[in-house]
Amino acid sequence: MKTPDCGVPFWRGNRALPRDGGPVSTATENEPTQLDRVVIRFAGDSGDGMQLTGTQFTEVSSLFGNDTATLPDFPAEIRAPAGTLAGVSAFQVHISDHDILTPGDAPNVLVAMNPAALRANVGLVAPGGTIIVNIDAFEERALAKAGYSANPLEDGSLSTFTVYEVPMTSLTMQVGKDAGVRPRDAERSKNFFALGLASWLYSRPVEPTLAWIEKRFAGKPQILDVNARAYKAGYNFGETAELFESSYQVRPAHHAPGLYTNVTGNTALAWGLIAAAHQASLPLFLGSYPITPASDILHELSK
Secondary structure, eight states: OOOOOOSOBOTTOSSBOOTTSOOOOOOOSSOOEEESEEEEEEEEETTSOHHHHHHHHHHHHHHHTOEEEEEEEOOSSSSOOTTSGGGEEEEEEEEESSOOOSSOSSOSEEEESSHHHHHHHGGGSOTTOEEEEEGGGOOHHHHHHTTOSSOTTTSSTTTTSEEEEEOHHHHHHHHHHHTTOOHHHHHTTHHHHHHHHHHHHTTOOSHHHHHHHHHHTTTOHHHHHHHHHHHHHHHHHHHHSOOSSOOEEEOOOOOOSSOOOOOOHHHHHHHHHHHHHHHHTOOOOOOOOOOTTTHHHHHHHTO
16 A cells, blocks of 8 residues: 655665655565564663553554553653663563463563663563564664663664664654654654654554544644554554565454453552452551652542
């Protein structure tokens, strides 16, 4: 399916990036490769939106019918300097076509938004796994800040992995420019480009995420617009860049009929406290401090 031409070539591709990210196309030349499960780890600076990206990818996978298990990985420091190992935030999700009990021992896929994210997480990736990097972030200063003396994309240290270099920042800023958004603001949407790319690569339905973006950012129309454009641009990049040999699909799991929900440990804890207080006919009191990740418990209890 050909996308509208705006004169800017895709990375290693032969088609052009649609000016607004383009309508998300779902037609593919080949059927996706079927997998029974996959473990994906999104990693970047604590301000790169990796928790948001991973959470939404999980939500869509649950809606699709997969069994899911997640592992949010927050830095211990409060907003460590950008580009440092201490400031790396990651989110790991395990999706499967059967019941699973853990978020996975080793990621099959690592999405690294900068050199620090790569260095902090590459040791976790399964042998022969896939690494997708934001090539725009691999500048000399960023490499030095992450502790690299040489570019790992060039020195052969990643030869045991399949590595894909994607200019996520520059392509996101391109769609932001077309939307009339300042470069600094547009750059913040690169996590939505990564989400769109991962959604194409693993055949996730796009409508739930676009609807979620519209609802979450309804009060900020310009941010809504650029996030949606970046998401669609990432999805279309995956399909048209001819960078990947195939897309993949994890079929829905076979569950007994009933109502199911995607729930985090914090949400489950909050529900358990509510249920215990109700069954004991006692008022609920929780003494806690609002700091990530415990804040989610307070947010749930305040509803």
